[in-house]
Amino acid sequence: MTYSMNTKTDLPVILEPKYREPDAIGFSRWLASMPPWVLPTAAVAMILWPAIAQAQSVYSTEKIMGIMAKWLPLLVTQGFLMNVVISFFTMLIGTIAGVFVGLGRVSDNRMIRAISWLIVQLFRNSPWLVLLFIVMLTLPFEIRIAGTYIPVPDWMKAVFGLSLPVMANIAEIVRGAIQSVPSAQWEAAQSLAFTRRQIMWQIILPQCFKRMIPPWMNWYAIMTMATPLVSLLGVTELVTLSRQAMEAEGNNPSLLMPFFGFALIIFFAYCYPIARLTMRLESKFAVKG
Template sequence: MTWTEYLVPLGQGAWVTIQLTFWSTIFGALLSFAAGIGKLSRNPLIKALSIGYIEIFRGTSLLVQLFWLYFALPLLGQAIGIDLRLPPVAAGVLALSLNIGAYGAEVVRGAIQSVSHDQYEAATALNFSDRQALWRVALPQAIPEMMPSFGNLAVQNLKDTALVSLISLQDLAFKAEQIRNFTQDSTTIFTIVLAMYFGMALVLTAMMKVLERSVGRWRTARS
């Protein structure tokens, strides 16, 4: 095979990687806000659940989390009489989402806490409830501060998708290893794969920069 013939199967794998990155980043962002805000909650149960989730998924390996969801969870389901088997795509997206969500939650928490205390006092003076103060005062100022960190997490998430190849999900890394085993042309294949990951990271970074500039206008509009 010539290097051009590698591009078709690698392109198929790259498309799987793109889908994994997209969905896990979206779901991870939702989990980030849920857990980050939950950690600041006055409700002790919500706060405890948020802290537990954050600490578990930040304190354990993504690879182990992925294996647990794909291999161990079905066995647990068998023990209790429930079918908990996950397709490889679902296990991959779930593991990536839970992992990036735990790291993103600390970004959300820190950004909300960085909002000036005077802003909260002003919200109290206007008779805002805690929920109104969060949604109408804190988050519009905190979200622009989160965006650079979220951009870094999105790129890290893209690179972490390579781990899903270990549960036979045919992403870019899986396709590369398949072709390498067949051709033994490691240098050419992994050079192409490096370039493809780098290209995807550049595109993702550019998209996050556009989103960052768009959200940054909120700060200008409020100043």
């Protein structure tokens, strides 16, 4: 007796629920979805803002443009450059630590797995600003080594504070990439008498690098956008210098849009190409089903 696979029934059937994995590059996908004309439009708005606000200000458009021209070199070389430096070292430290924590998440040692899980949950679900305050208030201003005092600048404390949530999220990227490798490859390697360490470092991890690049770049863009948080702790970067420049010029309301508009534009101009490249690499390295 045979049964047809297309047999219909009017009986209630419980379908398997559909589960969607969280989007690992959601921020880059959103940023890259913006049309290219957004950047020039924002630039035009920043330029025209002094003319719009001139009726409520004693500053003329020419004077505001002169003020911006005077401060722009400082904002770029000592302001935004510091944001880039902080984001670079944050991702460097967070990536190195995150790789080890991610490997701990898939360790065959139950204690290591538990500790790694706790680290990920603690720093992944903690407010970034709270972590920054804790690190800034906990770490010393200088370290004594062999009788020599080595100062610890505020930006280095900010790097350490921001690297904690980055570490937790990179660890999840590593764990997800490892678990995405088909289990048949583990079984085949074990049948060839490979040790677990050899399987991980010689077979599994080389396949994970391409899968981890797009979400890693997504987190770099997020990290760069988050660096202005350190201005609340007194670290000298773009937003801090913008506030200081406006205070030096009399705190006129007409300066708000040009200075902070410039900050918006330069961050967008830096992160938008990263988002576009992330989308391209995600499509290139996607696992074909």
